[in-house]
Amino acid sequence: MSFWENPTYAEFWLEIARGDLATWIQLTPYVYAVFEGIHLVGAAFFFGSIFLLDLRLLGFAPQLLARPAGRFLLRIAGPAFVLLALSGTLLFVPSADRYAASPVFLLKLGAIAAGGLNALAFHVSAWRRVDAWSSRAHPPWTVRGAAVVSVVVWVSVIALGRGMGYESRQLPPADLEAFPAFD
């Protein structure tokens, strides 16, 4: 039996999906769509800044000094990740029972963990010696490898996130009917 078929596990998430917060998110017009918009704004800040750093690590944009650029871009990616986690949690809550048992969702969490581990490994190894290659057009192969993994993993996370939208959510009937003037 897979862990997500465990009755105690399933019941825990079902309770959250039936809670007050879940009800509020489901039944207040526009709230779900706006949270999703905020999640996507976070994704743009996060993925865009990480991608620019990966470009530099791959040897594109050789005039960019890796050290200051890395510090600057990671200072964008960090808060963006916090925004993603918060908005992501709020999107998860109304469908907690279904997402907690969804292979696509669990795979997405796994991919995020892989991306985090890749970033951590890079941070405690090659990044420690960044002064040695900060101005080199072609950083060491370990650095380029980490950049390739990063691009592949984060694109997969976006694809899996989009996939989640298809499988688990039921549109609440009350959504979007409150402001007919807008549409």
Place this chain on the structure above:
Amino acid sequence: MLEAIQDSALSQLVVSDRWVITANSKQILETLHFTAFALQIGAAMAISLRLLGFGRSVSVAALGRPAFRTAWLGFAAVFVTGALQFAPIATEVFYRPSFRAKLAVLAIALITLVWLHAHVRRRAGAWDAGERIHGSTKALAALSLALWPTVIVVARLMYAFVQMASR
């Protein structure tokens, strides 16, 4: 005109289920659209933040080149994947206020980014040499920082309306 777009061979192809790719075209196009706008808007946000005074040790000229290249290539992909999603539902979507709102905010955001790019191309060297970034450039950067996230949220709301209407 809208009917012609909707009935075009390309539009028909997008919604046909002849091949695996076209049968799943909705999900594939949306994923590509998302990836592309994340790259485009993220790159635009990074250079805007730099111009507003964050990360002063980063050269504007050196950051601007990859950032604007990513933004414009990304936008090209956003436009193509967006047009392919628009074509099969052209007649339903075109007259929706929410669709027009999205296009209007998008147009203003694009003008801002083009303008910002012109500023960067002209003055990046001087800024890197120590000249202060002018207030007009900062205003454009702040505008871009506000408008692009707005485009995303308005686009997401439009998507919800279109979904509602097609149910």
